[in-house]
Amino acid sequence: MPRKKASNSWIWVIFLILLTLIGGTIFLVKYSKWIKRELSDYTRKTPPWTETLKFEQVFNHFQNGILGVDISQYQGKIDFKKLSLQIKNHPIQFLVFRATMGDDGLDRRFKENWEASKNLPVVRGVYHYYRPNENSTRQAENFIQTVKLESGDLIPVLDIEKHSTIQSRERLRQGIKNWLNLVEAHYAVKPMIYTGDRFFWEVLHNQGFDEYPIWVANYNRVLEPETKNWVIWQFSEKGSIEGIGERIDLNILRGGRFQFHKLKMP
Structure with a gap:
């Protein structure tokens, strides 16, 4: 009796399995590249955020x-004598010195700094x-x-940044307002308030202080502070210039010459 011809179906099964494996491998390679590309914004090394930037x-x-x-101090x-009044291509045009602290504190460098700076080409x-x-x-x-x-x-500046x-918070506001009123009566100008972004919103905003010129501190990586009515922004506490051995605070006054003039004593 003649033998049946061997079936070729198993060859096709093996071929289909190999084809599936090859296709799956190609897909996985391409998919992994796509995933890597899509996630690159999240996984690539972030360049350091420097004070220069x-x-x-x-x-x-x-x-x-x-x-x-x-x-x-x-x-x-x-x-x-060695003090540099320029950072990069920007001249330093105003210097603000701490004079007093609390009801009896005196910055031990104030008188020396105030006297030594009187002939500098800056506004003090x-x-x-x-x-x-x-x-x-x-x-x-x-x-x-x-x-x-x-x-x-x-104009005189009040630095208020602590609770x-x-x-109470209301009594603190009354004290701040009292200081501002007394100083305004003596110098015949409305003082400026220096404070932090968070403190301004938590304590001062909509409490009668928004009418004062606001100098706000915010060192974060932002285009500008949250306090939108600021006139001076202290944007860094890590500045450095020749003549001063320690780090210094850097500030930008916006509004150009017109705003600068408005902040001067008449």
């Missing part, structure tokens, strides 16, 4: 911005550091007795 971003965004520096002894200013647990009237008197401002100097631990 921050400086350039701020002044690119506010091209008529005016650069200024604020200084206290924490900057140590300043070599005014002075600020008081408000201690929220101390009497506001005595704090105003401490500042007034210490600081003599002249025409062309910056009180012994009184």
